[in-house]
Amino acid sequence: MEVAEPELGLDLDPDKKGRYRTERALGAGGMGIVYLAEDTRLQRQVAIKQLRKDSTSASASARIHSEAQLLARLNHSNIVQLYDVLEENGSIALVMEYVEGTTLKEWMREYSAPLKQKLDLLLQICAGLGEAHRLGILHRDLKPDNILITRNGAGGFTAKITDFGIAKSLQHEGEQITREDQVAGTVEAMSPEQLQGFPLDPRSDLFSLGAVAYELLCGARPFDGGEGGAMALAHKIVSEAHIPPQRTNPALPASLAALLDRLLAKEPGKRPDSVEQVGEALAFLQQVESDTDTREFSATVTQLLRKPPSTRRRNLRAAAGALGVAALGVAGYFAWDYATRLDPQYIAVLPVEMHGDVRGEDNAKTLTKTMVRQALMNAAAQLKASALVSFTPKDGQDFDAQLQKLRDKGVTDALFARLDCAQVRCEIELQRLNPVNSQIRQQAGFAFLVDKRQEAEYRIANSATGLFPSDYAKDTIKQIAMSERDYSDYLNIISRMESKENSKADLQRLGKLLGSYPQNPNLYRTYTQVATNLFVLTDDKADLQSGLDMLERAKARKISPILVLELELWLRTYSADKSQFDALIKQFDKQEAPSAALLAKYARYLFTQGDYESALQYAEQATALNPSADNLYLIALNHALSGNYTQARNILKKNISAHPEHWSSYSALGNIEMESGNFTAAEKAITSIPEKLRGWRTKSNLGAIYFLQGKYSQALKVYQQVLTSVPDNVPAIEQIAETYLLLGETPESISSFNRLLELTRGKKDLRSRQFRSEALANVGRIDEAILLTKDLLREAPDDTYVQYAAAQVYANAEEWRSASYHIENLLRQGMSAEWFNLPAFQQLCTQPQVSAKVRAAICD
Incomplete structure (x- = not known):
């Protein structure tokens, strides 16, 4: 193809004059020319995209301006980077990263690549597209011509998405570049809704991604335009089924064919909900295809999920490689599972908006709002592949800010109800919203009588369920009438x-x-x-x-x-x-x-069993799918109990910043600061929790702050208050026993330790046995204490509290070297010296076997 003589056609600003020296034209299109040039200042090759001088398109300038604005927001290794914008006298050029290679279209003609390499390229395309979607940008013209392939240093290939000329920002649309009745883009790259001029969301790009993936994996396009040209092709994309993938490529694994079928679904609601989900599915499939038989691997992954890994660390370490595969496998299994079945939905219920007053009891208005909210929550529970996400907005938080919080929590759908009431009658408007773009997906409305709240709840719940695709419905919610009282x-x-x-x-x-x-x-x-x-x-x-x-x-x-x-x-x-x-x-x-809900439940259970390493893996996978406050909190807890205080503290602070009323995070942060010796910070975190919401654990932490500051009488008072609420609470009794020790009240201390032994007799959980080992040591049953401690250390050698109990047991047993070893580990993790004021620990100060580091830390 002949292109214009390579010149920029711009009179550059003096400070840029001569900076870019053009070498040759790389290509040309209807709107502009792309040149290869040298940036003489930074001594690197660049690509410069400039409007044609004779361009008559009314929207051409607007498009290249729009492309510059969007590219300026994108910084990703799988997206061609924008370096500079040259503009003068109405002419504009974009200085971009030069990618030495070829387009994906040409690459497919020239290379016969194995399946794993093709999947790797698709994963990279997903990563770049995911970054665009994360910033609210739709590409709208994703096709093999707009994906560049270059060799990388590892001997493989890197994919980079380019040409955001008709991309669209969902958050900052600004001036319309195309008329409402005008369709922009290349037919072969367009989704059915784009061809019909309907509103778009990220799932439109997923259809285009499916067309790219189909051509890459099958060697042909999913729709055959025949002799009819673009119009015939457009009709097929909108109205006819795509060619079955395995008809075009019989060797294609059924799992991949199923994913392509989902991506190329006519209705956006039947496609995967996000490009991240597609990427996780592809990552799983890439692992399957490269490692083992698909069915065997899937069964292995499912079994790994169903059966908790052993808590014995030596077994975990011996199987580190297998666990690495399992970590990828479980996340990928779920992503694949739901990319080929129903898309997971994480549903939040927004506060009910109510205008006007209703007649009835004093709290009639509150009860009516509660009824509506409960109906919406019941609706969410009646949907397949769905999980209800807890959400309570801050006081005064506007609607847009609420939706942003939902996006932060990974919510896919929000249910909202608006009521207009007058005495005995309310008009209700129900909406199912997409938090990503704030658009209404479905809505319904009707009137109800406030003295018929039960009937209204039944109708609202079923109407809200009807806002979702019929595939998700379980059963119609049945009304079970109660008396009004x-x-x-x-x-x-x-x-x-x-x-x-x-x-x-x-x-x-x-x-x-x-x-x-x-x-x-x-x-x-x-x-x-x-x-x-x-x-x-x-x-x-x-x-x-x-x-x-x-x-x-x-x-x-x-x-x-x-x-x-x-x-x-x-x-x-x-x-x-x-x-x-x-x-x-x-x-x-x-x-x-939904996979995130199941992974979070599993992580939480492993946490209660003391298997923090495995629990952390599953909690991180759940958070990757749904970054909710509870999932982040669970990650922090596992870090904290593994002794990683710094990571736990950072996560909790970010969680509190994003979710200021997540009180569990304040309590956990207070506990970490307390154990680190930051008593002022610990007290601040705990007292930030409203007093009426402080449970016995929070009160126990407050008592521990007094204890560690040497205010033993105050600590004892708080602990006894805890026992008023929970009379047989083992941790509180253990803390009371140790407080009596430091007050010099030995009989009371022994009495409390004996009570602890009664309460922990026969208990098998980690924490009960840990408290029992401490109690045994303090009442003089040293042999039993050491035997139990050795079992605990075999099961959970990295557990902070198990190590603390071991230090205390060995100190009471006068095994100074072992006690010193565990104390030094705890100090290295960040535990403060104040935790070692017990008489048993202070005996170490005169023993030559104790390390200098321990003596310097815990001895006066």
Whole structure:
């Protein structure tokens, strides 16, 4: 092809004059010419894209300006980088990274690459496209001609996306570059909705990505235009099915064919929901194709998920390579699973917006809003492949800020209700929103009477469920009518549940309601949540057991098995019964639950078992799919319990900054600062939690701050307050025993340690046995204490509290060298010297076997 003489056609500013020396034209299109040039200042080759002097397109200048603005926001190794913009007298040129290589279209003609290499290129394209989507930019013209391929230093190939000339920012659209009735782009690269001029979202680019992937993997295009040219091709893309991938390439694995089918779905809702999801699926498939048989590997991955890895560190270290594959496999398995089935949905319910007043009891307005919110939450629970994401906005936070928070939490769909009420009648508008672009996906509206709240809840829940594709629906929500008094009691309990103000009386009242309405599934869900909240606040296992007992009744009453399974799995995450949890996770894995929700549950369970290394892996995978406050908090906890205080502290501070009312993060941060000797910071973190929301654990940490500062009488007072709420709380009793030791009240201390032994007799969980080892050492049963300590160290050698217990046991046993070893490890992790004020530790100060570092730290 002949192109114009290579000249820039710009009178450059004096400070840039002569900087770029053109060498030759690389190519030309309808809008402009691309030159190869040398940046003489930085001594590197660049590509310069300039409008043709004779360009008559009214939108050409606007497009190249738009491309410059978008490229300036993009900085990724798989996107061609913008270096400079040259502009004068209405003429503009873009100075960009020069990619020495070829287009993907040419590369496919010239190379016969193995499948793994093709998947690697697709992964890189996903990475670049994902960065654009993360910044709210749609490419809109993704095709093999707009992907450059160059060799890299490792002997492989690097893919770079280019030509953002008709790209569109979802967040800052500004001036329309094309008319509403004008379709921009290349037909072969366009989605059905783009060809029809419909609104676009990132899934439009996924269709184009599917066309690119199809051509790369199958060696042909997914739609045959025949003799009819662009119009015929456009008609086929909009109206006809693509050619089945395995018809074009019989050797293509079925798993890849299924992914291509999903990407090339006509309806955006049937495609994967994000390019990140596609990338994870491809990463998994690349591992499958390169390592082993697909079915065998998938089965292995599923089994790895269902069976928790051993907590014995020596086994984990011996199988480090296998775990590396498992880490990739589990994340990829889930990504693949849901890229080829239903897309996972993480649904949040926005605050109900209510205008006007309603007639009724004093809190009629509050109860009406509670009813609507509960109906929307019930709707989310009735959807397959969906998980409800907890969300409470800050006071005064506007709607756009709320949506931004949802994007930060990884929410895919938000349910919103607006009420306009007048005495006895309310008009309701329901919306299903896309937090990524703030667009309304579906909406519905109707009127209801406020004195018929039960009927309204039933209709709202079913209407909200209907806002989602029919593939996601489980069953129609059935109405189980209650008396008006009972229903008001139910709504009042829910109101208190959201503010964490429930009491035992609420649980008793729910039990009575279930006796009257045994087929009402919402009552079982509420009962489980209240039982869990009470257990977290009081550590009373009776609350947990009451929830499990109620679910046994639900099974006998033939309540939805899926609902009962979900509720039981949630309760079992707080239980130490490993066999029960394993059995449930196998059942739950068969359900269409979102992968992040399942991974987070599994991570949380492994955490309770003391397997922080494995729990951290799964928590990080869950967070990658859904970066919620709870998932980040779980990552921080596993770092903290593994002794990685710095990482845990940084994560918690970021979590608090992003989610200022995530009180669990404040409590965890306070605990870390306390153990690090930063008592002022620890107290600040803990007292930031509203007093009414401080559970016994938070109060115990406050008592520990006094303890470590030597204020033993104040510490004892706080610990005894904790025992008022939780009389048999093992950690509080252990802290009281140690406080008596430092007050010199030996009989009281021995009495508390003996009580500790009674409470931990026969317990198998890690923490109970750790406290038992300390108690045994302090009452003089040294041989038993050492035997138990050795078992604990074999199981969890990196656990901070196990090491602390070992140091205390060996100090009481007068095995100074072993005690010194563990204390030195704890000091290295960041534990402060104040933790070693107990008399047993102070004995080390006169022993020659103790290291100088330990003596310098804990001795006066």
